[in-house]
Amino acid sequence: xxxxxxxxxxxxxxxxxxxxxxxxxxxxxxxxxxxxxxxxxxxxxxxxxxxxxxxxxxxxxxxxxxxxxxxxxxxxxxxxxxxxxxxxxxxxxxxxxxxxxxxxxxxxxxxxxxxxxxxxxxxxxxxxxxxxxxxxxxxxxxxxxxxxxxxxxxxxxxxxxxxxxxxxxxxxxxxxxxxxxxxxxxxxxxxxxxxxxxxxxxxxxxxxxxxxxxxxxxxxxxxxxxxxxxxxxxxxxxxxxxxxxxxxxxxxxxxxxxxxxxxxxxxxxxxxxxxxxxxxxxxxxxxxxxxxxxxxx
Amino acid sequence: xxxxxxxxxxxxxxxxxxxxxxxxxxxxxxxxxxxxxxxxxxxxxxxxxxxxxxxxxxxxxxxxxxxxxxxxxxxxxxxxxxxxxxxxxxxxxxxxxxxxxxxxxxxxxxxxxxxxxxxxxxxxxxxxxxxxxxxxxxxxxxxxxxxxxxxxxxxxxxxxxxxxxxxxxxxxxxxxxxxxxxxxxxxxxxxxxxxxxxxxxxxxxxxxxxxxxxxxxxxxxxxxxxxxxxxxxxxxxxxxxxxxxxxxxxxxx
Ligand SMILES: Nc1ncnc2c1ncn2[C@@H]1O[C@H](COP(=O)(O)OP(=O)(O)O)[C@@H](O)[C@H]1O
Ligand SMILES: [Mg+2]
Numbered sequence: 080x081x082x083x084x085x086x087x088x089x090x091x092x093x094x095x096x097x098x099x100x101x102x103x104x105x106x107x108x109x110x111x112x113x114x115x116x117x118x119x120x121x122x123x124x125x126x127x128x129x130x131x132x133x134x135x136x137x138x139x140x141x142x143x144x145x146x147x148x149x150x151x152x153x154x155x156x157x158x159x160x161x162x163x164x165x166x167x168x169x170x171x172x173x174x175x176x177x178x179x180x181x182x183x184x185x186x187x188x189x190x191x192x193x194x195x196x197x198x199x200x201x202x203x204x205x206x207x208x209x210x211x212x213x214x215x216x217x218x219x220x221x222x223x224x225x226x227x228x229x230x231x232x233x234x235x236x237x238x239x240x241x242x243x244x245x246x247x248x249x250x251x252x253x254x255x256x257x258x259x260x261x262x263x264x265x266x267x268x269x270x271x272x273x274x275x276x277x278x279x280x281x282x283x284x285x286x287x288x289x290x291x292x293x294x295x296x297x298x299x300x301x302x303x304x305x306x307x308x309x310x311x312x313x314x315x316x317x318x319x320x321x322x323x324x325x326x327x328x329x330x331x332x333x334x335x336x337x338x339x340x341x342x343x344x345x346x347x348x349x350x351x352x353x354x355x356x357x358x359x360x361x362x363x364x365x366x367x368x369x370x371x372x373x374x375x376x
Numbered sequence: 377x378x379x380x381x382x383x384x385x386x387x388x389x390x391x392x393x394x395x396x397x398x399x400x401x402x403x404x405x406x407x408x409x410x411x412x413x414x415x416x417x418x419x420x421x422x423x424x425x426x427x428x429x430x431x432x433x434x435x436x437x438x439x440x441x442x443x444x445x446x447x448x449x450x451x452x453x454x455x456x457x458x459x460x461x462x463x464x465x466x467x468x469x470x471x472x473x474x475x476x477x478x479x480x481x482x483x484x485x486x487x488x489x490x491x492x493x494x495x496x497x498x499x500x501x502x503x504x505x506x507x508x509x510x511x512x513x514x515x516x517x518x519x520x521x522x523x524x525x526x527x528x529x530x531x532x533x534x535x536x537x538x539x540x541x542x543x544x545x546x547x548x549x550x551x552x553x554x555x556x557x558x559x560x561x562x563x564x565x566x567x568x569x570x571x572x573x574x575x576x577x578x579x580x581x582x583x584x585x586x587x588x589x590x591x592x593x594x595x596x597x598x599x600x601x602x603x604x605x606x607x608x609x610x611x612x613x614x615x616x617x618x619x620x621x622x623x624x625x626x627x628x629x
Contacts, residue, residue, distance in 0.1 A: 191438050260475035263433065264535070267469040268488030268542055269461050278487065279477060 130356075134349030142350055146316040147332065151343035156351050159332035161318035162231070162311070163300060163358065166328060169235030170242065170299055175292055177239070178246030182288075185247070186254040187276055206244035213241040214308025222309050229310040232322040237305050242295040249291025253284040286373020293366040297359050303330040329355045382409045384546060384576050385430060390444035392425050392434065399425040401600040402444075407546070412568060412577045414591035414608065416584065418623070422600040423580040424472075427548050430578065431467035432460040465492065468539030470549040474531035476523035476538075481515050484523045484534055485541045494542070501541055509537035510567050529560025536567065540575075547571065549579040553586065565590050584624060588612045596620045 094102075145155025189195040217237025227233035257280050265275040306328050313335045315327040329351060336348035385407035392400040400422040407413050407430075415423045428434045429446060432453060446453045453463050476484050485502045488494075494501070502519075506512040511533040515526070523534055532552055539547055553561040568590045571577060581587050587594055587608065594611040596604045596619075604611060604620040615621040 258475075260471065260473065261477060263436065264471065264475045264477065264538070265487075266436065267431065267433065267464055267471075268538060269465040269492050270488070271461055274491050278491070283478065 127356075130349045130352050132349075133346045134351070134353045137346055137350040138353055142347075143354070147314055147335075151341065151347055154336075154344075154347055156329070156332060156354055158315040158318055159327050159329045159351070160354060160358075162315065162326035163329045163355075165231045165319045165322075165326060166234045166238060166306075167296055167300055169231060169322060170238040171292070171296055173235060174239040174242050174246055174295070178243050178292070179250050179288055181243075182247045182250030182254055183276060183280070186251050187272070187280065202244050202247050206248060209304075210241055210302050211304040211308060213237055214305030216240060217305060217309045227323070229312065229325050230323045231319050231326045233309050234306055234311055234326065234328070235322070237309055238299045238302065241302065241305060242299050245295040245298070246292055249295070250284070250288045253287025253291065254280055256287060257283045286369055289369045290366045290373075293362050293369070297362045297366075300355070300359060300362070301330060303328070303334060306331060329358070383407060384409050384449065385578075386445075386447040387426070387429075388445045388447065390426070390429060390442065390446060392422070392429055392440065392442045394425075394437070395439045399600055400429070403597075403600075403602045405595055405602060405605060407576060407578055408593065409576050410572060410574070411592040412572055412579060412590055413593045413595065414587035415578065415580045415595045415597060416582065416587045416623075417597035417603075419582060421597045423597055424550050426597070427550050427578060427580050430546070430548055431469055432463050433469065435460055465542060466545050468542055468544035468547045470532070470535050470539055470547065470552045472551045473555050474528055474535050476526070476531050476534050478522065478524055480520045481523050481526070481534060482519040485537050488538060488542045492542070502537075505537040505541035506534075508540050508571065509533045510563065510570075511537055527560070529556050529563065532556060532560065532564065533567070536564070540571075544575070546576045546578065549577065551580050551582065553581070553583070561586075584612075596623060598623070 142155045143160065144157055145153060146158050147156075148154040185195065185199060189198075214237060217233060217240065221227045221233040221236045222229065225233075227236070261279050261283070262275050265279050270278075311331055312325055312327050313331055315325060317324075319326045333348050333351040333355065336344040336351060339345075383406040387403050387405040390400055390403045390405075391398055403426060405426075415427065417423055425434065428437075429442060430453075434440045434442065442454065445455075448463070448466065451458065477487065479487070482502055485505050486498050489498060489501055503512065503516075506515060511530060514530060515521075515534075523531065526534060532555070536547075536552070553564055556564070565586065568577060568579070579587075579591065591608045593606065594608040595602055596611060596615075596617075598619060604615060604617045606616075610616075611620060612624055615624060
């Protein structure tokens, strides 16, 4: 029989038609992958180049230090930048301890019961709920019911709801990655569960937890819908002084400028996008750095 | 074998189940003071399960139920009001795979005594434990290095030192050499003879030569049941049970 491509006793160098065809398919697939990657990267590059060309000329200390204005030359992003930093910091303060403690409970304490499973599945589902829904919830609960008005705090609590599922899920994964042999070793020298968690589980899981938290926070920075829903203002000529002050945020300000007819405001929007991107990239760099530090030890 | 006064631990009619499946069936076994007791038997016969019941490590496995009593100097380890954390202070454990903490060599040994507030100078305690584990000379100049940089055999001796630093009465070892090379294995076997002066040791092993070399008593298990228990000499040379003989001679070839 000569059909088998590897029939014994035949010398090399006679590639069968089928083998040649398979090599062709492999090459095609590779080209396809490269093509799509290039396409995605160049679209992104084009976007950034466009934003840079429009926005960079406007990006100066005056832009960072001025409040919004009817006159494009005077308009700045200070209130939005401060508003975003306020909201993100408060969100971190609220969501980080809650999310991490919930994750520790679910991984190390909760009995492997049906209820636990239901809770875990629901948390995973919550991570996929559209952000506008959290906005409605925040409006009903924090703004109206708790009477927090359109404050930074109301915004931060709404954002915390939004990112809690993501934080819990990523923290759970980081905690689960700590080998059980380490836990058992600690128990075997007479540790209590809290001592095991504090001295072995948390230290090993913290790089992963922080990476997840920062990525979740950078998602929160870009979110606009929930903030609009709870009534964050579009025109704010002051920076928040405390958690109960009104505020605006970068994406809201950007949207506001972009929706005006004058071309100058569109360029201001581009400058705002650059500021937003810088904040995002800084946070992602921090996440990468923490992860890198974590794998060093 | 009848109960004697010098029994530190006594399993009485111990049955351990994973769900419905019994992994240890009606085992009666006495562990004698300052002796080495080996538990041998084919893989899956329940050796590890039985060993873990002696320091309540089965508590961490879901759906485990246990009948019978385990007496430690006449107190049932599973009795009401017994704190499993306290049980583990008396019963140290060394695991099958070396599992040092991803921390410094010093911290590995010092952590247990520290969290338990054991008295005395911690540096001396760490040094003593590392010496007893025959590791001191190799690590004394780098106590602050990560334990993960040690070789497998050194890591296992570190784990032994970690257990010794707690000054337990009993040390439970679950196939402590199965992940090690022959040289490291013989170092640990030598170590066992030293430790016997001060500690009661229970060692699970599937290595027949190891059991016959190091132990004073040998328990042979099969399918969750204790088939034979007695002097190591007797079990290996004049086994009373046919199944013990088959197993022991079969492995010797
Ligand atoms: N965590 C567990 N869950 C369910 N069954 C287990 C578990 N651990 C061990 N078993 C079962 O119990 C029996 C005894 O296991 P083990 O004590 O580990 O045996 P050995 O140490 O002698 O190899 C085996 O049949 C094993 O499959
Ligand atoms: Mg085993």
